[in-house]
Amino acid sequence: MITDIQHNLDAIRGRIRQAALRAGRDPLAVRLVAVSKKVEPLRIEQAVAAGQTVFGENYMQEAREKISLVRGAVHWHFIGHLQSKKAKDAALLFDLVHTVDRFKLAQALDKHACLADRVLPVLVQVNVGGEAQKEGVAPEQAEELLLAMQHFTNLQVAGLMTMPPYVSDPEEVRPLFRKLREMAEGFAARGYFGPGQGFELSMGMSGDFEVAVEEGATLVRVGTALFGPRL
Numbered sequence: 001m002i003t004d005i006q007h008n009l010d011a012i013r014g015r016i017r018q019a020a021l022r023a024g025r026d027p028l029a030v031r032l033v034a035v036s037k038k039v040e041p042l043r044i045e046q047a048v049a050a051g052q053t054v055f056g057e058n059y060m061q062e063a064r065e066k067i068s069l070v071r072g073a074v075h076w077h078f079i080g081h082l083q084s085k086k087a088k089d090a091a092l093l094f095d096l097v098h099t100v101d102r103f104k105l106a107q108a109l110d111k112h113a114c115l116a117d118r119v120l121p122v123l124v125q126v127n128v129g130g131e132a133q134k135e136g137v138a139p140e141q142a143e144e145l146l147l148a149m150q151h152f153t154n155l156q157v158a159g160l161m162t163m164p165p166y167v168s169d170p171e172e173v174r175p176l177f178r179k180l181r182e183m184a185e186g187f188a189a190r191g192y193f194g195p196g197q198g199f200e201l202s203m204g205m206s207g208d209f210e211v212a213v214e215e216g217a218t219l220v221r222v223g224t225a226l227f228g229p230r231l
């Protein structure tokens with residue numbers, strides 16, 4: 001039986017592929033993070049059955065319950081706003097935390113990753129649009145945060161993430177995606193993402209992931225287009 005999730009997944013994969021090819025990129029360099037906040041475990045398992053392996057969660061309590069229920073070889077990413085007091089859960093449950101935007105949180109994650117005897121991959125969330133009330137470090141303060149994070153032995157800073165404002169025309173956010181990529185290229189050249197050349201760029205959601213892929217996204221976070229509207 002072909003489920004709606006299978007159908008949606010195939011369509012999203014096709015669109016990612018086309019966007020990558022348009023930009024002269026390798027489609028395999030883009031990973032889909034299925035955003036499963038408010039999606040019940042059964043539907044997540046349908047996505048797993050359809051071949052999806054990476055899921056993104058926003059709320060720690062919800063994530064903790066679902067991670068224990070979902071069967072299958074699945075990687076969990078934390079993509080929501082993270083409070084320092086939840087750093088322990090984040091360090092124990094997730095393969096990648098996309099939303100590190102301040103020193104105190106990085107410090108707490110490093111401490112709990114150390115206690116758990118692991119190295120936790122993280123991304124630094126940047127408020128590229130500079131909107132008030134938005135999470136993410138200001139672009140002009142990003143380098144200072146990255147510099148401070150160099151001292152944390154149990155964090156691996158793998159790249160940058162952003163969440164631009166909602167717009168009806170995705171072309172409006174293209175300059176913001178481009179800005180994030182240019183920032184990451186500069187930081188990579190200055191060695192902030194460790195040895196080797198690569199870095200992750202987490203950008204693009206249901207309404208704008210193709211533009212994000214054209215601008216260099218390596219992780220797109222798609223919820224609605226895969227699972228349907230959240231109730």
Ligand SMILES: *Cc1c(COP(=O)(O)O)cnc(C)c1O
Pocket residue numbers: 035037058079080163204205206207221222223224225
């Ligand atoms: C909810 C959410 C998404 C997915 O949004 P859709 O528009 O449903 O694809 C992506 N990123 C973050 C950080 C989110 O909170």
